[in-house]
Amino acid sequence: MLLETGRVVAIEPDGIWVETIRKTTCGSCAAQKGCGHGLLNSISSGRRSLIRALPGELDPAECRVDDEVQISIPDEVILRGSFIVYIVPLVFMMLGTIIGSESAGNADLGGALGAAAGFIVGFSLVRVHAWRHRDDRSLQPTLVDILPREAQALRIG
Numbered sequence: 001m002l003l004e005t006g007r008v009v010a011i012e013p014d015g016i017w018v019e020t021i022r023k024t025t026c027g028s029c030a031a032q033k034g035c036g037h038g039l040l041n042s043i044s045s046g047r048r049s050l051i052r053a054l055p056g057e058l059d060p061a062e063c064r065v066d067d068e069v070q071i072s073i074p075d076e077v078i079l080r081g082s083f084i085v086y087i088v089p090l091v092f093m094m095l096g097t098i099i100g101s102e103s104a105g106n107a108d109l110g111g112a113l114g115a116a117a118g119f120i121v122g123f124s125l126v127r128v129h130a131w132r133h134r135d136d137r138s139l140q141p142t143l144v145d146i147l148p149r150e151a152q153a154l155r156i157g
Contacts, residue, residue, distance in 0.1 A: 002073045003144065006051065008063050014135075015054045016063055016143060018071055054135070056142030063146060070145040077139050085126055092122030 006020035053071040063069060093115050100114015101107040133139045 001075060002078065003070055004051075004073070004141075005068060005070050005147070008065055008067045008069055009050065011060050011063055011065065013060070015052050016060045016069070018051050018053050018069060018141075020049055020051055020071075051141055053141040053143045054137055056137075056144050058143050058146060060143065063143070067149075068147040069143060070147065071141045072144045073141045074138070081139075084129060088126055089119050089122030092118040092125070094118070096121070 004020050006018035008016050009019045010017040051071065053069075056072065096114035096116070096118020097111045098114070100117070101111035104110020104113070
């Protein structure tokens with residue numbers, strides 16, 4: 001299970017929005033320079049991101065804006081999510097290439113158009129999957145702990 005610490009930026013009745021600095025995932029990864037996620041982080045300033053966390057062991061009403069909290073993400077969610085996000089568009093792009101090159105008069109043009117269409121279909125399926133599972137507690141980050149204000153003050157000072 002991956003644990004990440006972040007700062008609460010918004011509170012909703014069914015969850016919280018947490019600003020994180022992705023040091024856990026990118027700092028210890030062996031593929032730092034070859035990963036698209038790491039590349040995008042290096043372009044963005046401060047390597048910060050917003051994550052919506054569902055209530056886990058705690059009620060979101062117990063949080064206040066600027067509280068430091070700990071959220072958890074199960075390892076299998078990261079693996080399954082990576083597979084879906086990377087492999088599904090790639091498979092549909094390859095299928096589109098094959099279908100486009102076989103069915104068009106100009107195989108190169110048909111293959112290129114089929115690849116683009118397949119990628120769009122695959123990406124759309126990933127978006128639909130994400131939308132359908134947006135409230136599935138087993139696939140979402142969950143709120144685990146609110147760090148004591150004394151510990152937060154020691155970190156800042």
